[in-house]
Amino acid sequence: MLQNSYVSNPVISARRLLRSYGSTHALNGIDVDIAAGTAVAIMGPSGSGKSTLLHALAGIELPDSGTVTLNLPGQAPVEVDGLGDSARTKLRREAFGFVFQSGLLIPELTAEENVAMALMVNGVPRTAAIARAVEALQQLGLAGMEQRRIGQLSGGQQQRVAIARAQVTGASVVFADEPTGALDSVTGSEVLDILMQCTVGMGKSLVMVTHDRQVAQRCHRILTLQDGKITADDSVVQGPRS
Numbered sequence: 001m002l003q004n005s006y007v008s009n010p011v012i013s014a015r016r017l018l019r020s021y022g023s024t025h026a027l028n029g030i031d032v033d034i035a036a037g038t039a040v041a042i043m044g045p046s047g048s049g050k051s052t053l054l055h056a057l058a059g060i061e062l063p064d065s066g067t068v069t070l071n072l073p074g075q076a077p078v079e080v081d082g083l084g085d086s087a088r089t090k091l092r093r094e095a096f097g098f099v100f101q102s103g104l105l106i107p108e109l110t111a112e113e114n115v116a117m118a119l120m121v122n123g124v125p126r127t128a129a130i131a132r133a134v135e136a137l138q139q140l141g142l143a144g145m146e147q148r149r150i151g152q153l154s155g156g157q158q159q160r161v162a163i164a165r166a167q168v169t170g171a172s173v174v175f176a177d178e179p180t181g182a183l184d185s186v187t188g189s190e191v192l193d194i195l196m197q198c199t200v201g202m203g204k205s206l207v208m209v210t211h212d213r214q215v216a217q218r219c220h221r222i223l224t225l226q227d228g229k230i231t232a233d234d235s236v237v238q239g240p241r242s
C-alpha cells in the first residue's frame with residue numbers, strides 16, 4: 001500500500017502522522033510532502049481522514065504523533081507540532097489561508113471588514129487593512145459590494161470574499177475544504193478559477209479536500225485516502241488551468 005509521497009522543494013513535509021479517535025485511526029501513518037507552488041487535492045470516501053489530514057497539515061489540530069514541518073522561502077524550517085498554541089495560531093494567521101465550504105465569514109461584518117480582519121489580527125492598522133481588503137475584493141470581481149454584509153451576498157460571492165480573506169495576507173499555503181461544495185456547478189467552476197488564480201497562479205500552494213473528481217482534476221496532484229492511509233498519489237497530466 002502506497003504511503004510515502006515525497007517531493008523535492010516541499011513547503012510542507014508531514015512524517016508518520018497518527019491520529020486516533022477511540023478505536024478509529026483517522027490518520028494511520030501518513031507521510032506526505034506538498035511541493036511549493038502546487039495544487040494538491042485530497043480525495044477519499046467519507047470518514048477516510050481527509051479533513052483530519054488537512055487540519056493536521058495546517059496546524060489546526062495536532063496529531064497524536066508524527067511531525068509537520070513548514071519550509072517557507074528564506075526562513076528556517078518550523079516544526080508546527082512543536083509550537084505552543086499561541087505560536088501555532090500566529091503561524092496560521094501569517095502563513096496560511098483557509099477557505100471552507102460555508103466560508104466561515106462573520107455575518108455581522110461587511111465583506112471588506114471580513115477580509116480586513118485577516119490583516120488586523122496580524123497587526124495591520126484598520127485603515128490600511130480596509131484599503132487592502134477593498135483592493136483584494138475588487139480584484140475578485142466584487143467592486144461595489146465591499147460594504148454589503150455577508151447575508152446580502154450570493155453563495156459564490158461569499159466564497160470570493162473567503163478567497164480574498166485567505167490570500168490578502170500573502171499566505172504561502174491556502175487550505176480549502178470543499179470550497180465549491182455548496183455551489184451550483186457554474187458558480188463552483190467560477191469560484192474554483194478564482195481560487196486557482198489566487199494561489200498557484202501567484203506561486204502559492206493549495207491543499208484542497210474535495211469529493212468532486214472534476215474539481216480534483218484541476219489540481220497538479222490527487223492524493224487518495226482510505227482508512228487514514230494514502231492509497232494513491234496521482235499526478236494530473238494537464239495541471240491546473242489557472
Ligand SMILES: Nc1ncnc2c1ncn2[C@@H]1O[C@H](COP(=O)(O)OP(=O)(O)OP(=O)(O)O)[C@@H](O)[C@H]1O
Nearest residue numbers: 021024025026044045046047048049050051052053
Ligand atoms: N472529533 C472527533 N471525534 C471522534 N471521531 C472523529 C472526530 N473527528 C473525526 N473523527 C473520525 O475520524 C475519521 C476521519 O474523519 P474525517 O472528518 O477526517 O473524515 P473525512 O474523510 O474528512 O470525512 P467526510 O468526507 O465525511 O468529511 C472518521 O471516522 C470520523 O468519524
